[in-house]
Structures are given as C-alpha cells and as structure tokens.
Amino acid sequence: MNDSLAYSILLASLIKVLVLLFLVLTAVAYLVWFERKVAARIQGRWGPYRVGPHGLLQPLADGAKFLLKEDTTPAGADRLLYFTAPVITLTLAISAIAMIPFGPASVHILGVATPLVIANINVGLLAIFAMTSIGVYGVALAGWSSNSKYSLLGGLRSSAQMISYELSLTLSVVGILLLAGTFNLSELILRQDGFTWGYLPKWNLLSPTFPQVLGLFCYFIAAIAETNRAPFDLAEAESEIVAGYHTEYSSFKFAMFFMGEYASMITVACLASILFLGGWLSPFPQTPGMDWTRYIPAAVFAASGVALILDGLHHRSFARITLPLLGLILGALSFLCLQPGIIDYVQGPFWFLTKVLLVLFVYVWVRWTLPRFRYDQLMRFGWKVLFPVALLNVVLTSLAVVIRR
Amino acid sequence: MTPQLVIFLILAAITVAGAVSVILQREPIHSAISLITVMIALAGLFLLLESEFIAAVQIIVYAGAIMVLFVFVIMLLNAGAEERTNMSSMARYVGVPLAIFLLIELAYQVGAATSSMTAQPVAEGATRALSMLLFQDFVFPFELTSILILIAILGALVLAQRSEGAPAQRAQQ
Numbered sequence: 213m214n215d216s217l218a219y220s221i222l223l224a225s226l227i228k229v230l231v232l233l234f235l236v237l238t239a240v241a242y243l244v245w246f247e248r249k250v251a252a253r254i255q256g257r258w259g260p261y262r263v264g265p266h267g268l269l270q271p272l273a274d275g276a277k278f279l280l281k282e283d284t285t286p287a288g289a290d291r292l293l294y295f296t297a298p299v300i301t302l303t304l305a306i307s308a309i310a311m312i313p314f315g316p317a318s319v320h321i322l323g324v325a326t327p328l329v330i331a332n333i334n335v336g337l338l339a340i341f342a343m344t345s346i347g348v349y350g351v352a353l354a355g356w357s358s359n360s361k362y363s364l365l366g367g368l369r370s371s372a373q374m375i376s377y378e379l380s381l382t383l384s385v386v387g388i389l390l391l392a393g394t395f396n397l398s399e400l401i402l403r404q405d406g407f408t409w410g411y412l413p414k415w416n417l418l419s420p421t422f423p424q425v426l427g428l429f430c431y432f433i434a435a436i437a438e439t440n441r442a443p444f445d446l447a448e449a450e451s452e453i454v455a456g457y458h459t460e461y462s463s464f465k466f467a468m469f470f471m472g473e474y475a476s477m478i479t480v481a482c483l484a485s486i487l488f489l490g491g492w493l494s495p496f497p498q499t500p501g502m503d504w505t506r507y508i509p510a511a512v513f514a515a516s517g518v519a520l521i522l523d524g525l526h527h528r529s530f531a532r533i534t535l536p537l538l539g540l541i542l543g544a545l546s547f548l549c550l551q552p553g554i555i556d557y558v559q560g561p562f563w564f565l566t567k568v569l570l571v572l573f574v575y576v577w578v579r580w581t582l583p584r585f586r587y588d589q590l591m592r593f594g595w596k597v598l599f600p601v602a603l604l605n606v607v608l609t610s611l612a613v614v615i616r617r
Numbered sequence: 618m619t620p621q622l623v624i625f626l627i628l629a630a631i632t633v634a635g636a637v638s639v640i641l642q643r644e645p646i647h648s649a650i651s652l653i654t655v656m657i658a659l660a661g662l663f664l665l666l667e668s669e670f671i672a673a674v675q676i677i678v679y680a681g682a683i684m685v686l687f688v689f690v691i692m693l694l695n696a697g698a699e700e701r702t703n704m705s706s707m708a709r710y711v712g713v714p715l716a717i718f719l720l721i722e723l724a725y726q727v728g729a730a731t732s733s734m735t736a737q738p739v740a741e742g743a744t745r746a747l748s749m750l751l752f753q754d755f756v757f758p759f760e761l762t763s764i765l766i767l768i769a770i771l772g773a774l775v776l777a778q779r780s781e782g783a784p785a786q787r788a789q790q
Contacts, residue, residue, distance in 0.1 A: 293646070335744070338673035340661075345681025349653070352688050356646055364692060371689045375682065382677075395670075395744065 214567040215524045217324075224324045229310070232330060236309055240474045241271035243572065250573065251580045265524075265531030278467035286359050293357035297496045298461065298468035301350030305475035308343040311336040312482045313398045315492045315560030328412025328561070329398065336397040337389075340483060341382060344438055347476065348374040351440065352448055354469070369587065370440060370447035375442075376594040377437035383602035384430035387609035388416050388487050391424075401491035410497060415490035422612035425551040426605040427490045430598055436578065437594070439473060443582040448589060477575060478568070485567035492560035510549035510563040517542030625665055631658040645696045649687050656680040670744040 234396070245260060251481065252259025260267025285294060313329035348371055355367015392403040406414040416424045429580060437444040447513030458469045485491060496505035517539040524535030549558050585593065635658060638651035656679045663672035704713075751759050 333669060335669040341677035344671050345677050348685055356692055367693050371685050375685055512686045
C-alpha cells in the first residue's frame with residue numbers, strides 16, 4: 213500500500229468519526245427530548261413545549277444551562293478521580309458506537325470507498341461488551357471520589373448490579389453466536405438474510421433453527437440494568453439515596469453522565485437491532501412483486517413532511533414559519549430518496565434506524581411504566597431468573613443447532 | 618522506527634509505569650485503578666500481536682469483571698490510605714537483594730530465550746483455533762480447572778455459612 217492511499221484512508225476515517233460524533237451527540241440531545249415527550253404522553257401531560265415549536269429547541273436550552281451553572285467540587289473529594297469519572301463514562305459510551313455498522317453500502321470519501329462503519333473488526337461484539345464492562349468504573353469511581361455517603365452507596369449498588377447483570381447480558385447473545393459463528397457485526401447481520409416461507413424474515417428473533425425470543429428477553433432486561441435505567445436505576449434511586457453516584461456533580465460534569473447514559477442507550481438499542489432484528493435488512497422480501505417496499509422511506513419522509521406543514525398552520529408566530537420549513541426539508545429528503553442512485557442507498561440506514569427507534573421507544577416506555585425494583589428483588593431476579601433463563605436459551609439453541617445441522 | 622514499534626513502546630511504558638504505581642500508591646483505590654490501566658495496556662499489546670479475541674477477553678474478564686470486584690470490596694470496606702512503615706531489617710537485608718536477584722535472573726532468561734525470536738502475529742481465524750484447542754484437544758484439563766474453581770467457590774461458601782450460621786442455629790434451639 214502506498215503512502216498517499218494510506219493517508220486518504222486515514223483522512224476518510226477521520227471524517228467518518230467526526231460526522232458520526234456530531235450525529236451521535238445530536239441524537240443524544242434529541243433522545244432526551246423524545247423521552248420527555250413520550251413520558252409526558254404516558255402521564256397525560258404536554259412535556260417540553262415552550263422552547264421552540266413542540267419544545268424542539270429544549271436540548272439547546274438545556275445544554276446552555278448546563279454550561280452556565282456553577283461547577284462545584286465537594287470538600288475532601290478525590291479530585292483526580294472526581295474529574296476523570298464523567299470522562300470515562302462519556303468516552304466509553306460514545307466510542308462503543310464506532311463498532312456499529314449502519315448500512316451495507318459504502319460511501320466514497322476522497323476517492324476511497326469505505327463502509328458505513330468506523331471499526332469493522334472481527335471481534336466487534338466482544339469489543340462493545342468490553343467497552344460496556346469498563347463503563348461501570350465511571351459510576352463506581354464517581355461514587356467513591358465524591359466523599360459523600362449517598363454517592364458511595366450509589367457506586368456500590370451500581371458495581372454489584374453490573375457484575376450480576378453482565379453475565380446474563382453476555383450469555384443472552386451466545387445463542388446468536390452459536391447460530392452465526394462469528395463475532396463480526398456486519399457478518400452477523402448478513403447471516404440473517406433470507407425469508408422463511410417467502411415472507412417471514414430470518415432474523416435471529418424469528419430464526420428457523422431456534423427463535424431467539426428468550427435471548428431477546430434476557431438481553432433487553434440485562435441491557436436496561438447495564439445502562440442503569442429504571443426499573444433498575446438503583447444506583448441513582450432518588451427516593452432512597454438522593455441522586456446516587458452523581459449527587460455531588462453539577463454543571464457540565466453532570467451533563468457528561470447524563471449524555472453518557474443516553475449514548476449507551478443508543479449503543480444497546482443498535483446492538484439489539486443488529487443481533488435480534490436483522491440490522492439494516494428490510495423486513496420485506498426483495499421479490500419483483502414487493503418492489504413497492506423500496507419507496508417506503510420516501511413515503512415516510514413525505515408523510516411526516518405534510519404532517520409538519522399542516523401542524524404549522526395551527527401555530528401562531530415563530531412556529532408558523534419554522535414547522536412548515538422543516539416539513540419542506542423533509543419533503544426534499546423524500547424527493548431525494550426517490551432518485552435512482554440514492555433509493556437503494558437509503559434502504560439500509562432507513563430500516564436500521566427505524567428498528568433502533570423502535571427499541572428506544574420500548575426502552576422509554578418501560579421506564580415510565582414500571583416501578584423501581586427493590587435491591588434484594590433486583591439481585592434475586594438477576595441471579596435466580598435471568599441467569600438460568602439465559603443458560604436455558606444457550607442449551608436449547610445448541611441442541612437445535614446440532615439437530616438441524 | 619515503525620509505527621508498530623512506537624505504539625509498542627508507549628503501551629509497554631504505560632504497563633510498567635502502571636505496575637510500579639500499583640505498589641507505590643497509598644490509597645488502595647488508586648492501586649486498583651493502576652492495575653486496571655495495566656490490564657488495558659496489556660490488551661493493547663495483544664491487539665498489536667493481532668490477537669483481537671484475547672485482547673477483548675482480557676478487558677472483559679480482567680478489567681471488566683475481576684477488577685470491578687476489587688473496587689467493589691475496597692469501596693465496601695471504605696479502605697483508607699495505607700500507613701507507611703520503615704522496612705523491617707529482614708526485608709532490607711534479605712528481601713531486597715533476593716528481589717533484585719530474581720529480576721536480573723528473569724530478565725536474563727527471557728532475553729536469552731527470545732533473542733532469536735520475533736513476535737509472530739496469530740493467523741486468521743485465531744478465535745476458532747483457540748476454541749478448538751480449548752474444547753477439543755485440552756477439553757479434559759479445561760473442564761477440570763472449572764470444576765476446581767467451582768469447588769473453591771463452594772468451599773468459600775461453606776466457610777462463610779458456618780461462621781454465621783452456627784450462632785443462629787443455637788438461637789433457634
């Protein structure tokens with residue numbers, strides 16, 4: 213390989229990293245908005261509505277507020293660890309997304325064709341688990357270094373909980389590894405290509421060898437516990453230990469924990485859609501009769517564009533202009549998606565992001581529906597229900613693989 | 618210098634510095650974090666040898682599971698800074714020379730054994746080869762080791778139960 217090509221590849225990767233970083237941080241900001249809106253709908257409220265139309269500028273306002281708040285350090289804190297803990301959390305949460313493949317096609321940057329993934333490594337799945345498994349130090353060290361009993365309790369709870377649920381999390385995907393025989397995430401998706409009886413997709417959830425329903429059940433529950441979200445948010449249970457591990461954090465350091473939580477939610481949702489829901493694969497067979505399914509992305513964009521324009525007419529002042537403008541942008545996107553060169557290109561990312569959004573919705577739905585577990589219930593459930601079920605799934609899947617080979 | 622050599626030197630320096638720091642730190646939690654740094658730098662060295670699987674497992678098992686337990690215990694005991702004592706005369710006159718002798722001997726032996734060797738990157742499909750070794754060629758020792766660990770866990774449980782359970786039984790009677 214000559215040097216100029218190597219530099220082009222390096223530069224192309226760097227551009228991909230920057231674009232993905234921008235997209236992920238934006239997605240994190242709007243995931244918070246999405247969660248608040250869904251929570252409000254569940255509780256019969258409006259949710260954010262004041263800043264921008266439908267509260268769409270709320271993330272910006274929140275960000276500005278975080279930056280402007282006073283940044284305090286508690287007396288007697290372990291300063292070095294107190295500063296590094298949020299950095300660990302956010303860095304690991306964001307870098308895990310580098311392993312996620314977003315589509316089958318490759319993009320041309322500076323004349324180099326690169327796939328829609330930053331690090332397409334052979335052990336991608338293990339690398340993501342490695343990142344999530346050291347993510348616990350952010351929480352544990354924050355609890356330790358704050359010099360506060362509530363923080364310490366939160367950190368303790370979190371580390372015990374993560375050790376317990378990480379076992380189930382890792383075991384729950386062993387069934388899929390048995391079916392696919394690879395750790396590479398792109399290959400894991402390609403192994404799920406095809407349709408049973410011509411219409412049922414061969415995703416791992418509906419695998420003809422052994423459907424991974426138990427696997428998804430265990431994965432999803434363990435993932436909620438791993439990301440410290442309700443009903444497993446014992447580490448920050450506000451009715452018991454103030455705010456748990458981030459009690460003493462304020463300003464942007466708190467924002468880093470906050471963003472880290474949502475970024476790891478996105479990683480977990482991406483992984484769920486890759487492992488169980490076929491990643492970027494379309495749920496419709498690509499036979500001549502089903503050709504119309506290729507226009508679904510354009511139709512979805514067009515429909516939401518029209519909805520936004522109609523909605524804008526109900527508003528007065530600012531939103532009367534901005535909402536139709538957003539609608540027009542979506543309309544332009546829809547038109548773009550109909551172009552012959554682009555229509556095949558958008559299929560992968562569109563289906564992938566749709567599935568991710570679906571998983572994220574369930575995530576938020578669970579949080580605002582179920583009450584928090586008690587600590588002994590959490591431990592009993594993790595070790596006496598989740599772990600045996602995950603083991604059972606491994607045994608049954610291995611049996612099915614051996615019998616049907 | 619090739620880029621690989623530069624990365625190797627950086628990782629090796631981090632590993633050694635971390636290992637020294639494990640001993641020199643006074644706060645137990647700082648020692649634990651130094652050890653985690655060593656584990657992660659070691660994983661980087663494995664990556665340099667193109668054994669991605671070992672690198673990932675190194676992080677998951679050592680940095681992500683075992684060290685979390687260490688940190689958990691340190692936090693649970695709320696262990697404070699260690700007290701520094703002057704070395705005992707035993708350590709000063711016997712321990713230190715022996716340690717230095719061991720270091721020199723190890724360095725000499727490793728240097729002699731590997732002077733004609735260069736690090737070989739593992740071939741493609743290393744994960745498959747490793748699992749073949751573990752689950753076919755060496756399946757008996759492998760399973761035996763896991764049973765050994767299981768027995769150790771059971772033993773620890775029995776010991777912990779006995780010291781706690783005995784007074785409770787007496788109280789019931």
